[in-house]
Amino acid sequence: MPDRSIAPVIVDAVDFNPKLQPCEKWTLKNGVEVYSVNAGAEELMSLELVFYAGNWFEEKNLVAATTNFLLKNGTRQRNAFQINEHFEYYGAHLSRACYNETSTLSLHTLTKHVRELLPVVRELVTDAQMPEEELSIYQQNMKQRLKVNLRKADFVAGRLIDVYLFGEEHPYGRYTRDEDFDTLNREELLQFYRRYYQQGRFIIFAAGKLPSDLEALLNEYFGDLPTQPVTLPTHALQPATEKKYRISNDPDGVQGSIRIAREFPNRHHPDFIRVQTLNSLFGGFFGSRLMSNIREDKGYTYGIHSYLLNHIHDSAWMISTEAGKEVCEATIAEVYKEMKELREVAVDDEELSLVKNFMIGSILGDLDGPFQIIGRWKNLILNGLDDQYFYKSIETIKSITPQELQELANRYLVEKDFYELVVV
Amino acid sequence: MIQFDRFTLSNGLRVIVHQDTSTPMAVMNVMYDVGARDEDPDRTGFAHLFEHLMFGGSVNIPDYDEPLQMAGGENNAYTTNDLTNYYITLPSENLETAFWLESDRMLSLAFDEKSLEVQRKVVCEEFKEHYLNKPYGDVWHTLRSVAYKEHPYRWMTIGEKLAHIEDAKLEDVKAFFFKHYRPQNAVLVVAGNVTTEQVKTLTEKWFGDIPAGDKYERHLPQEPEQTEARKKEMHAAVPVDAFYKCWHMASRLDKRYYIADLLTDILGGGASSRLYQSLVKEQRLFSNIECFHFGSTDAGLACISGKLVKGVTMEQAEKAVEAELEKMKTATVSDTELQKVKNKTESMIAFEDMSVMSRAGSLAYYEILGDAALMNQELDRYAAVTAADILQESRILFRPENSSTLYYYAKQ
Numbered sequence: 001m002p003d004r005s006i007a008p009v010i011v012d013a014v015d016f017n018p019k020l021q022p023c024e025k026w027t028l029k030n031g032v033e034v035y036s037v038n039a040g041a042e043e044l045m046s047l048e049l050v051f052y053a054g055n056w057f058e059e060k061n062l063v064a065a066t067t068n069f070l071l072k073n074g075t076r077q078r079n080a081f082q083i084n085e086h087f088e089y090y091g092a093h094l095s096r097a098c099y100n101e102t103s104t105l106s107l108h109t110l111t112k113h114v115r116e117l118l119p120v121v122r123e124l125v126t127d128a129q130m131p132e133e134e135l136s137i138y139q140q141n142m143k144q145r146l147k148v149n150l151r152k153a154d155f156v157a158g159r160l161i162d163v164y165l166f167g168e169e170h171p172y173g174r175y176t177r178d179e180d181f182d183t184l185n186r187e188e189l190l191q192f193y194r195r196y197y198q199q200g201r202f203i204i205f206a207a208g209k210l211p212s213d214l215e216a217l218l219n220e221y222f223g224d225l226p227t228q229p230v231t232l233p234t235h236a237l238q239p240a241t242e243k244k245y246r247i248s249n250d251p252d253g254v255q256g257s258i259r260i261a262r263e264f265p266n267r268h269h270p271d272f273i274r275v276q277t278l279n280s281l282f283g284g285f286f287g288s289r290l291m292s293n294i295r296e297d298k299g300y301t302y303g304i305h306s307y308l309l310n311h312i313h314d315s316a317w318m319i320s321t322e323a324g325k326e327v328c329e330a331t332i333a334e335v336y337k338e339m340k341e342l343r344e345v346a347v348d349d350e351e352l353s354l355v356k357n358f359m360i361g362s363i364l365g366d367l368d369g370p371f372q373i374i375g376r377w378k379n380l381i382l383n384g385l386d387d388q389y390f391y392k393s394i395e396t397i398k399s400i401t402p403q404e405l406q407e408l409a410n411r412y413l414v415e416k417d418f419y420e421l422v423v424v
Numbered sequence: 425m426i427q428f429d430r431f432t433l434s435n436g437l438r439v440i441v442h443q444d445t446s447t448p449m450a451v452m453n454v455m456y457d458v459g460a461r462d463e464d465p466d467r468t469g470f471a472h473l474f475e476h477l478m479f480g481g482s483v484n485i486p487d488y489d490e491p492l493q494m495a496g497g498e499n500n501a502y503t504t505n506d507l508t509n510y511y512i513t514l515p516s517e518n519l520e521t522a523f524w525l526e527s528d529r530m531l532s533l534a535f536d537e538k539s540l541e542v543q544r545k546v547v548c549e550e551f552k553e554h555y556l557n558k559p560y561g562d563v564w565h566t567l568r569s570v571a572y573k574e575h576p577y578r579w580m581t582i583g584e585k586l587a588h589i590e591d592a593k594l595e596d597v598k599a600f601f602f603k604h605y606r607p608q609n610a611v612l613v614v615a616g617n618v619t620t621e622q623v624k625t626l627t628e629k630w631f632g633d634i635p636a637g638d639k640y641e642r643h644l645p646q647e648p649e650q651t652e653a654r655k656k657e658m659h660a661a662v663p664v665d666a667f668y669k670c671w672h673m674a675s676r677l678d679k680r681y682y683i684a685d686l687l688t689d690i691l692g693g694g695a696s697s698r699l700y701q702s703l704v705k706e707q708r709l710f711s712n713i714e715c716f717h718f719g720s721t722d723a724g725l726a727c728i729s730g731k732l733v734k735g736v737t738m739e740q741a742e743k744a745v746e747a748e749l750e751k752m753k754t755a756t757v758s759d760t761e762l763q764k765v766k767n768k769t770e771s772m773i774a775f776e777d778m779s780v781m782s783r784a785g786s787l788a789y790y791e792i793l794g795d796a797a798l799m800n801q802e803l804d805r806y807a808a809v810t811a812a813d814i815l816q817e818s819r820i821l822f823r824p825e826n827s828s829t830l831y832y833y834a835k836q
Contacts, residue, residue: 004528013495042777043774072695081696084694093771110774148731252661253557254552254556255556299549300549301549302550302553324552353494357494357496361493364449365449
């Protein structure tokens, strides 16, 4: 019978050296960059086209998102149904998404079918028609969806905190109103499409068990597309001056959506990497201070998390939770108490070692499979970084000291710098 | 084809080993054959609350999470109406930590009063977050209770009401543990960068001396065949009217399950599915519509749910849905349409099987269903479905007397 009171000997996770599998970089005939990771045991692959066509480039609210949405909704040769049927027939998944700086068209498929699918992906990039009828259905249905979302406290809180941090005019803070859908018209979508898709700038990311002639295939379907550089317009941050907000959204609400946030520099700032460890300790995982105190000791919430926003230009440090209506103020007080503790008392070695081990273990676990690996690469490349950043992050986790963390807490975890919002 | 080895300990614990050396990680998955369907009708939500308590310390280990995090591991768990699953990933060098933690909590929990008190509150907040503080959050509570009169699928995993969770006592927790959390009721899967020999040795060492306990015999009241159409109306402070309809379908291992699975996909599984194309795009009656099923082990439900476009009446919407169902009952689906949903299924399974954790979970699930090897037969079962099967199943499934309908009105 084993002695269960003694834990088995472990290899400290900080002694592991996670490796980011290198990614191949090459260019198509027209200069489009391709990044690929050929790995994995299954005959599956992903192919993602990332366009510089996010809402950062639009002059009117929703133009970027709507253009991206309607990419799949008709070309001269195929209507929306035929496009969807084509991908679904081959069991493939073609999705599109619009972000702040970029937007994507992303294909997941069994590798054996990729040849049947690429011609249609090309069609979407070169010949989308944005039919009036499709636009009208989109407007109608998205307005209904917005109505439903506006009944959710977490949705409303998410919009408002971004406005406080970045300003309503900034792409990171801009949000959608019902009437924004009404003023969309097909001509401006087509114009945006011509400039940022047909003749824009895009990067390709491919991962999985890739076909041996991938280079020829991508050149055949995307290597002749006209592409030109795009310049990112500048948008000034306009953070709110008022810091504290209490909003009533639903008279029958039983929980409050709490968001506490401050601005934070982007990944190129030296503190970004260092603060990741402080964030983990504070609210970044299940064993964090916030989770241990506010969920596991007080039971005020199902979950509480802190994180740095994944923005390219300007980030923010956010604390987010849904807590019982009657314990919202107590929850906020505990969050500030935890900040104060981190400012005043250096973390002990045992707790810090736990956080470090968790973080390294988590990076090891996240690198499971080609899609996760290309995901890491994509994030690095779109942020103008390379794998040195990955290794520096690991080195920082391993070497950061309690004193450095306390110093960072004194710099950043200062109550008066935070916006504070409760939506019930 | 997923390869695995299998053995059983003398206390009845079934163990499956799935090796994949392409990852530096190991996965440990412990699935207990207990879910919300095994609960007392006056104590619903208990299986799920119990899952939370499994993290409140075990007999020899006061804190479950800390040693795991120290070993670079992560874990989580979920409860369904049918089962409860716990899973860990960690660097394979530290695999023994997972054995130590999981075996100690299978041996016995700490049964700590404070942990119960806190987790009651946490689960109540989870209940509020997902079911009370969301528009349409009460739909499935209602629809389950309309469709099921006898079978315990009539309540949700989270529980029928907050009061059931608030009333949970420590003695209930103890009784539940010794009834359901015994080696005989569990399947252990170890996967990733591991060997069968290593797993055998570690399993014997850590799980071998846990008492077998009594075998739990499941005797659930079976749902009598429904003989008349059921209808219900609700009015709530939501912005848009919504339509829901569901039908009783076959249990998980029945051949008819696979037919119904493909059938729901034909109707509402994507942007080229019938309901979406006809009702959202062509007729513009719904702003969104889906058709899906619960994937339950016992006889489950196939459902259609959709939100109505403003100005459309519930009767118009229902009539249009019925017209699509009528087509399913009268005309055979084309080979292309059937092949499409089969291809989608093949692809979906392949993508799921990419992750070691997902493979480990599936092996445990099929072993609980009866045999882990079933996992490798799924594609053949789908491939065997014919257009004639779809036609016949549509006629059986979509009988009016087999249906429950919910009109969910936006309060004006």
